[in-house]
Amino acid sequence: MNDNYLGLDAGGTSTRAVVVSSDGHCGGIGKAGSGNPTSAGIDAATTAIRDAVTQAVTSANAGRLAGAALAVAGAGGAGHRAAIVAALSDLVAVEPVFDFDVLAAYFSGTAAPDGYVLLSGTGASAVRVEDGRLAGISDGLGWLLGDVGSGFWLGREVVRAGLAPLDGRGAATLLTGLLLDRLGITRDERPQGGRTGTLVAATAALYAMPPLRLADFASLVFTAAGAGDEVAAGILDQAAAGLRETLAAVRTPDVEGPLVAAGSVLARQPEFAARVAPGAVVATDGLAGAAVLALRHAGVLVDDAVYRRVTSSLAQLTEV
Template sequence: MWRSCFVQVTMREFLAVDAGGTSTRAVLIDETGSCRGAGRAAGGNPTSSGPARAADSVAAAIALALDSAAADPGRVAGVLIAHAGGHDDYEAGVRERLDRLGVGAPVTRAGDLLALFASGTAALEGAALISGTGAIGGAIRGGALERTVDGTGWLLGDSGSGFWIGHRVARAVVDDLDGGPRTALTAALLPLLDLDAEPDRAATEGRPAVLGALVRALYALRPVELSRFAPLAFAHPDDAVAAGIVREAVGALVALLDRVRAVQPDGPLVFGGSVLMEGVLRLPREQMAPLLAAAGDREPIPVADGLVGAAVLALRAAGVTVDDAVHARLSASVRAALVRAASVRAATAR
């Protein structure tokens, strides 16, 4: 008489987090590349949000991902968090908050540049270029970051970044009000600072009152906040000053990409960051031509963020092979989970 024997196989589960400066997103995935749940919280970058607030955001996003999947926190086999920079207090804070949630799995950190690359491709060799608030390029070899170019911050680098562009927009407006070349950027920027778009000519110490008010308002901002003015340059293609700023930004990104390609000329090329995604890649093709020429025969792969890449890196850290099929499954299931999570948030807000 034959007796049936059933063996229950437990699928390992992992948490992957993309901790950005604006928002933090987390997903719960299994080792096949299927996403079971997703959560979103405020900015989780320790540099921009501070270690404690950033750790709170990571924990909040993870809690939502676990809750949306009705998952047991104790079954999570590993956690990977992708973010820029590092901070001991932040890492200790994340560990403490995960323990409170019942997630005792080890935590691995990955850089946002590598996560962005892995969001776009399953390849282990290639290059990535990010231009958002800052700008950075990276050469990837063997699934690891071999070389980083720029990303040195607003004071020393980040050429072609949102800050870099926004700073030039602000200077162009100041120059206009100070008797320099006229630009449509002036009427666009002043209302953003609650200043009169039709500046009066009343003088204070020999200069228009609105110019003095603008200078004070700009100096009251943190330097990186100038990046909020970057979209203005792309919004005025017929303005000579704005067009010149955009042209210089594209040139700066070409120089950055050239330095990356000198290290790693092979493999896919992944683009990310708000300046590239919402600005440069929407320019007429002739204006993008220098950047496309620098890419050579590689068609850039645009990606919105590093969330899928964080999931890829979480699986690889656990010894799971991520090929093209797994990458495609992961990308599709993460997108679907994010849509479900957004629907839940919208329903809850009503």
């Protein structure tokens, strides 16, 4: 056993692991598929987590780790947590600590113990952090019930707006052509049961996908809006308003710490991030926060110097 610890950030798209020493030096990373049991299933998610951790430990040549903090989206069930603990028992000396993925997102942008994070990735939420702990959360209710302004929400609106003109329900929009191109569907105006062949093929392709795959189309709204499309611009207006409302719900005068903007949507669209969260630190890598959580749970004081070592050493690893 040594003073190396494991940080894990497992989401609906990918699972990433990092081995970090007590002084904040990241020595190895690993990556695998979805670690979210909701989107991937318990067996596949657990396998992905095991694969990512094994890669990180091997690349760091770390041996058995002294502890672990796991930020796993959707790991609320005892069954999945038990499966993860069993899968990592030979790699980690003590039972891992499970923490919130939104905290990993927060600590990817700052070492401050108090502040806020606005997250828009596949899902969307806002969180108030106090003394390094989750003190308040808004939205994050999942694709079916909430996540306003998330990648899924945007992708669903792109699909709805793109399909609507095909049966006369909506205004013409660049989103239609972009959507069909992404699906690999050529226009076919021949009728099939009262609909055009285009609409029949598009709906069939979309319904064949798992629902969360609609997030794959989120980027199209930024492409269309950038080209002056009014329908796409309207979707972004709604998303921005929803995210601002979500953030306002967790703000309190008692907490004046930094604001972090995180998640794939905000990290990849800096202009949109600045619009919904002015002055925010944009965190582009949730793995840094997972490393910070691992150190904090091990009792390590993560001051600015340690935090800089975490982020700089991790940047070097990801450049390789």
